Amino acid sequence: MSKDQIISAYEQAKKTFEKYGVNTDQALELLNQTPISMHCWQGDDVRGFESPETALSGGIQATGNHPGAAKTPDQLRADMEKAFSLIPGKKRVNLHAIYIDADEFVERDQIKPEHFDRWVQWAKKQGLGLDFNPTLFSHPKADDGLTLSHPNEEIRQFWIEHVKASRKISEYFGRELGTASFMNIWIPDGMKDQPVDRLSPRARLADSLDKALAEKIDPTFHKDAVESKLFGIGAEAYTVGSNEFYLAYAATRGTALCLDAGHFHPTEVISDKISAVSLYVNDLQLHVTRPVRWDSDHVVSFDDETQAIMREIVRNKLLDRVAIGLDFFDASINRIAAWVIGTRNAQKALLKALLEPVEALKTAEQAFDYTTRLGLIEEAHSLPWAAVWDYHCLQNEVPVGFDWINDVKDYEATILATR
Numbered sequence: 001m002s003k004d005q006i007i008s009a010y011e012q013a014k015k016t017f018e019k020y021g022v023n024t025d026q027a028l029e030l031l032n033q034t035p036i037s038m039h040c041w042q043g044d045d046v047r048g049f050e051s052p053e054t055a056l057s058g059g060i061q062a063t064g065n066h067p068g069a070a071k072t073p074d075q076l077r078a079d080m081e082k083a084f085s086l087i088p089g090k091k092r093v094n095l096h097a098i099y100i101d102a103d104e105f106v107e108r109d110q111i112k113p114e115h116f117d118r119w120v121q122w123a124k125k126q127g128l129g130l131d132f133n134p135t136l137f138s139h140p141k142a143d144d145g146l147t148l149s150h151p152n153e154e155i156r157q158f159w160i161e162h163v164k165a166s167r168k169i170s171e172y173f174g175r176e177l178g179t180a181s182f183m184n185i186w187i188p189d190g191m192k193d194q195p196v197d198r199l200s201p202r203a204r205l206a207d208s209l210d211k212a213l214a215e216k217i218d219p220t221f222h223k224d225a226v227e228s229k230l231f232g233i234g235a236e237a238y239t240v241g242s243n244e245f246y247l248a249y250a251a252t253r254g255t256a257l258c259l260d261a262g263h264f265h266p267t268e269v270i271s272d273k274i275s276a277v278s279l280y281v282n283d284l285q286l287h288v289t290r291p292v293r294w295d296s297d298h299v300v301s302f303d304d305e306t307q308a309i310m311r312e313i314v315r316n317k318l319l320d321r322v323a324i325g326l327d328f329f330d331a332s333i334n335r336i337a338a339w340v341i342g343t344r345n346a347q348k349a350l351l352k353a354l355l356e357p358v359e360a361l362k363t364a365e366q367a368f369d370y371t372t373r374l375g376l377i378e379e380a381h382s383l384p385w386a387a388v389w390d391y392h393c394l395q396n397e398v399p400v401g402f403d404w405i406n407d408v409k410d411y412e413a414t415i416l417a418t419r
C-alpha cells in the first residue's frame with residue numbers, strides 16, 4: 001500500500017467511525033500516550049547477565065533454540081532498539097534484577113542503582129521509562145522452591161534484603177527518568193505435592209513482604225506490585241502467593257496488584273477481574289501473555305482475551321490506573337519478531353478498544369436493549385479499525401503491515417547469525 005492509499009483509507013475509516021460516534025483522531029492520541037512495558041526477558045530466554053552459569057529455575061521455562069539470543073546487556077539493548085524501530089507508540093522497558101550491568105559479580109542482596117546505570121543512560125537516550133522486578137529465582141538460595149516464605153531465617157532474610165535493594169533501584173529509575181517505575185514482586189514459592197501446612201509459608205510471606213516494603217517510597221518514582229500464580233512446573237500442588245493471598249495483601253497494604261493472564265485456571269480470565277479489583281486496589285499492573293493449555297507464556301496474540309482485557313481498561317476509563325506490561329518468552333522463533341508481534345498485538349487490541357462505540361453500547365445497556373448491545377458489539381468487530389492502525393504505523397514511521405519481517409530477517413542475517 002502506498003502512503004496515499006493508507007491516508008485515504010484512514011480518511012474513509014474516520015468517516016465510518018464518526019457515524020458510530022467515535023473520533024479516530026482522539027483514539028490515536030490516547031493510543032500514542034499509553035505506554036506498553038516491553039519485558040526485556042524475551043530477548044535472552046530469561047537468563048540474565050548475573051553470571052554465565054545462571055540457569056533458569058523457579059517453575060518457569062523458555063523452550064526452543066532459535067539462534068541469536070542476546071548474551072550481553074549491549075546486545076539486548078541493540079535487539080530492543082531494533083524491535084522498537086518496528087513498533088509504533090510509547091514504550092517502556094521492564095527489567096529484572098538478573099539483567100544487572102555491572103563489571104563484576106554482585107550478590108542479589110548487594111545490588112545498587114549504579115549497577116543499572118547503563119540501563120538508565122540508555123533509557124534516557126531512547127526516551128523510555130523503566131520498570132523493575134527483583135529476581136527471586138535462578139539462584140542457589142531458591143533451590144528449595146521457597147524464598148520469602150522459606151522457614152530458614154537466614155534464607156528468608158537474604159530475599160527480604162534483595163527486595164529492599166531492588167526497591168532502591170526502582171526508585172532510582174523513577175527519579176532519573178521522571179516516570180514512576182512499577183516494581184513487581186513475583187516469587188516461585190510452592191510445593192510439588194500437597195503440603196501439610198499451607199498456612200505457615202503464607203504467614204511468613206506476608207511478614208517478609210511487610211518487612212521488605214516497610215520503608216515508604218514516593219509513589220511518583222516507585223510503586224510496589226505483587227503477582228499471584230496458580231501453579232508452576234514442580235509446584236503443582238501449592239503456590240504460597242495465590243490469588244487470594246495477593247489480592248488481600250494489595251488491598252490491605254495499598255500496593256499495586258499485578259494480574260498475569262496465564263496465572264489462573266484455564267477458563268478463568270483476567271478481563272473479568274480488572275473491574276472488580278479496581279474497586280479495592282488503586283494501581284493495577286498487567287502481564288499480558290498467552291497461556292496455551294497452561295501458563296506457557298506464548299507470544300501475545302490478537303485473540304479474544306487480549307481484546308477483552310483492553311476493552312475492560314477502556315470501557316471503565318482505567319487507562320491511568322492500569323500499567324500495561326507484557327510477559328512471554330518464546331525461544332523457538334526470532335526473539336525480536338516475538339517482541340514485535342506481541343507488542344503490536346497488544347497495541348492493536350488497545351486501539352480496537354479505543355475505537356469501540358462505547359457510548360452507544362452503554363446507552364443500549366442502560367435501556368435494557370440487549371439486542372442492540374449484542375448487535376453493535378458484533379458489528380463493531382468489523383469496523384475498519386485496521387485502516388486506523390495502518391495510519392498509526394505510518395505516522396509513527398514504523399513498517400505498515402507485515403513489512404517489518406524484512407527488517408527482522410536482515411537483522412537476523414547480519415547481526416544475530418554472528419553471535
Ligand code: RNT
Nearest residue numbers: 041060133186260287327
Ligand atoms: C512467572 C511470572 C513472572 C515471570 C517474570 C520473568 O510465572 O509470570 O512474572 O514471568 O517475572
Ligand code: ZN
Nearest residue numbers: 227260287327
Ligand atoms: Zn508474569
